[in-house]
Amino acid sequence: GDSVTQMEGPVTLSEEAFLTINCTYTATGYPSLFWYVQYPGEGLQLLLKATKADDKGSNKGFEATYRKETTSFHLEKGSVQVSDSAVYFCALSKSSASKIIFGSGTRLSIRP
Amino acid sequence: ETGVTQTPRHLVMGMTNKKSLKCEQHLGHNAMYWYKQSAKKPLELMFVYNFKEQTENNSVPSRFSPECPNSSHLFLHLHTLQPEDSALYLCASSQDPGQGAGNTIYFGEGSWLTVV
Numbered sequence: 001g002d003s004v005t006q007m008e009g010p011v012t013l014s015e016e017a018f019l020t021i022n023c024t025y026t027a028t029g030y031p032s033l034f035w036y037v038q039y040p041g042e043g044l045q046l047l048l049k050a051t052k053a054d055d056k057g058s059n060k061g062f063e064a065t066y067r068k069e070t071t072s073f074h075l076e077k078g079s080v081q082v083s084d085s086a087v088y089f090c091a092l093s094k095s096s097a098s099k100i101i102f103g104s105g106t107r108l109s110i111r112p
Numbered sequence: 113e114t115g116v117t118q119t120p121r122h123l124v125m126g127m128t129n130k131k132s133l134k135c136e137q138h139l140g141h142n143a144m145y146w147y148k149q150s151a152k153k154p155l156e157l158m159f160v161y162n163f164k165e166q167t168e169n170n171s172v173p174s175r176f177s178p179e180c181p182n183s184s185h186l187f188l189h190l191h192t193l194q195p196e197d198s199a200l201y202l203c204a205s206s207q208d209p210g211q212g213a214g215n216t217i218y219f220g221e222g223s224w225l226t227v228v
Contacts, residue, residue, distance in 0.1 A: 034216070043202050043221040045114065089155070093217070100206075100217045104154040 006103035023090035118220035135203030
């Protein structure tokens with residue numbers, strides 16, 4: 001079945017460091033890919049998405065490129081801030097299905 | 113503000129109580145969802161409704177009873193819960209898949225439930 005695998009956390013970085021959170025997927029067809037973020041005490045918010053191969057989603061300095069050849073959608077940011085501390089979820093959905101499949105989440109902590 | 117509103121934000125209930133969680137979406141979506149998020153566990157999809165009809169029930173115990181009176185409202189009725197049911201319950205909505213690609217899902221802020 002379809003699935004999403006993302007790197008286990010927690011990930012701890014210093015402020016202004018470069019961030020990569022790996023995400024790979026298994027799916028038939030052509031899924032759309034998402035990154036969601038959950039700040040402490042809140043629900044999930046859509047961070048960025050890509051709906052077809054080679055698309056790049058970007059928001060708030062974060063980027064992820066839909067790589068069909070490697071079935072990956074890694075999240076990157078060039079310079080993280082303390083306010084980026086949160087749990088990040090990679091996810092996929094297909095237009096033929098009415099649900100979205102989430103990875104297990106990666107907790108990110110940024111030190112001042 | 114995501115367009116999905118959940119109430120109450122926090123709920124403490126005893127194991128013999130009956131309570132309900134409410135979700136309302138203002139996005140014109142046709143699909144609505146309940147997810148459970150427990151500490152140190154992945155997000156668990158509980159129920160999916162599409163055009164008010166339940167399309168998925170992921171083996172959820174009957175002490176959780178969903179209700180979807182229309183495409184904008186979703187309830188989760190709770191009765192005789194157990195302490196291990198304490199979690200964050202997230203409501204979400206999305207466009208019906210047949211109306212567009214991508215199927216972006218929008219979440220509410222969640223209802224924190226504590227069962228004592």
